[in-house]
Amino acid sequence: MDAKQRELLQLIEKNGRLDISTISNLMNITQEETSQMLKKLEKENIILGYSAIINWAKDADEAAVTAMIDVKVTPKRGVGFDKVAERIYRFPEVKAVYLMSGVYDLSVSIEGKTMAEVAQFVSEKLSTIDSVISTTTHFVLKKYKHDGLVFSDQEEDKRMMVTP
Template structure:
């Protein structure tokens, strides 16, 4: 789909702030609110805009922190469809938060969330590894999140040291 410069500007703005108001967008782009609404509807209809989301620091919410794992998966591609069929089977599992076709030593990178490490391990052993196209997996557990979708996770503590130079 071809998009014009105003549509690109809208996409860039809402990618940074999905909660920005139509009114603010229209002022920033020198368009009417109706024009902005029509552009957004068009981009949603064409599936350029897929969803609006918030980045949550779940480590600050008591009893709601999950375990996140990135699983490297080596698969045998299927004749005629390549990796698409096995990827579709994998992304349909509710635990799967993201799935990417990769270059390099592994074919797919799967990001999953679970309540515990054992729940993630069960997913790998009972669901992922049992798929006939899957040759091998390597699981990496996320220990700490520093930055996600361009948002830096900070403790809020500023460095209060005084810079001393000779």
Template sequence: MGYMNELEEMAMKLSSEEIEILRIIEENHKISVESIALMVESSEEQVRKTLKKLEDEKIIMSYPTLIDWSKVEGQENVIAMIDVKVTPKRGVGFDEVAKRIARFPEVSSLYLMSGAYDLSITIEGKSMNQIATFVSEKLSTIDNVISTTTHFMLKKYKHDGVLFTSGDDQDRRMVVSP
């Protein structure tokens, strides 16, 4: 029951043009306002206004770039996914402890899950050691944390909808065809 209270945020109704703009920048946020305006058959001013509104409403949360750090020497990260069981607290449920864990910069994502454990955390660090230290010194010492199970990530095949290894991005078409 308590779970539902935590899925509180109301979804907002958007116009089809606003949704279309979101889809365009979700694919590539570097695209110019001018291009977006042409694509949705609107004015640049209107697109700017829409983007501002979507940013203000926190529907557009941020504009990150997906980088394959494993290709950069000396910048390879160790990533772990940690299943965490916690005791929910009266009145605030899982929120309090989740928000607390989320503030650690090592935590790159954190979700409340249904099933065998409660929180799913992704941790990024420079070494296994660093992650182990984080788990033993920071995470498991938090009051309501009952147990943790750490899984180290061995290889990334796909992240946020982007394939890391495939030939799908190659154009194999003939240069001119009827």
């Protein structure tokens, strides 16, 4: 990957809504070069998609429960953890799966409408997979920062500092 491709990726990672003309101006290349570079990176599965980060806590009707689940598994011969991870990430509730170092092997992020729904997923779907030895579920109580963006309603204190 060359420096221009890396620069393009850094730009759209910070703001996926940038249009081609803005990107090409920022990178000092033509719109055609920008378009071709984007298509190439998408075709090579380097750019996997474009998404918005939503603060669902602002919409009481759509608020969801997020849980991080540590999973200890027995890896499968010849494929390691990959097949177990694939089986887990195919569930629609699962938002992310990571292979981890440490006590647990996989970290699974899921969303449900209620804690009971998350608990049901863990007990009926996740724990019943043959390779799963144990799980530990952690519920997200509040998001402060996600993907580099701060979730905050606090306005900056505009009062003048007074010193003695």
